[in-house]
Amino acid sequence: MSRWLGAVLILGAASLLFGGVQAQETKKGGVNVDVVFKKLDANADSKLQKDEFLRLADHFKDKGKAREKLTMAFETMDGQKKGFLSKDQFRNYLEAAKKRVENP
Numbered sequence: 001m002s003r004w005l006g007a008v009l010i011l012g013a014a015s016l017l018f019g020g021v022q023a024q025e026t027k028k029g030g031v032n033v034d035v036v037f038k039k040l041d042a043n044a045d046s047k048l049q050k051d052e053f054l055r056l057a058d059h060f061k062d063k064g065k066a067r068e069k070l071t072m073a074f075e076t077m078d079g080q081k082k083g084f085l086s087k088d089q090f091r092n093y094l095e096a097a098k099k100r101v102e103n104p
Contacts, residue, residue: 033091047084
C-alpha cells in the first residue's frame, strides 16, 4: 500500500511540477523522466540525493505526509543504500509506478 501511495505521490508531483509544459511531455502525454530528473538534480551531478528527491513534497498541501511517503519511495529505489538515485533507477521506478497506478 505504501509503495503504491509513494508511486502516486511521485507521479502526481512530477505531473504538477512539469506536466503543463508541452515540450516536457512525452508523445503519450506522460511526464518526460529526463526533464524531471534534470530539474530535481539541483547540483547537476547526474544523481538524485535524498534532499533533491524530497523537493517533490513541496508541491503538496500536506508536505509532511508527502515527505514521509517520498522518503519510503526513495529508500525503496535506493536498494543498495548508496544515498542517491541514478537516472535509470528513477526512470525504472516511475515506469513501474505508472503501471501500478494504471493497473491496480
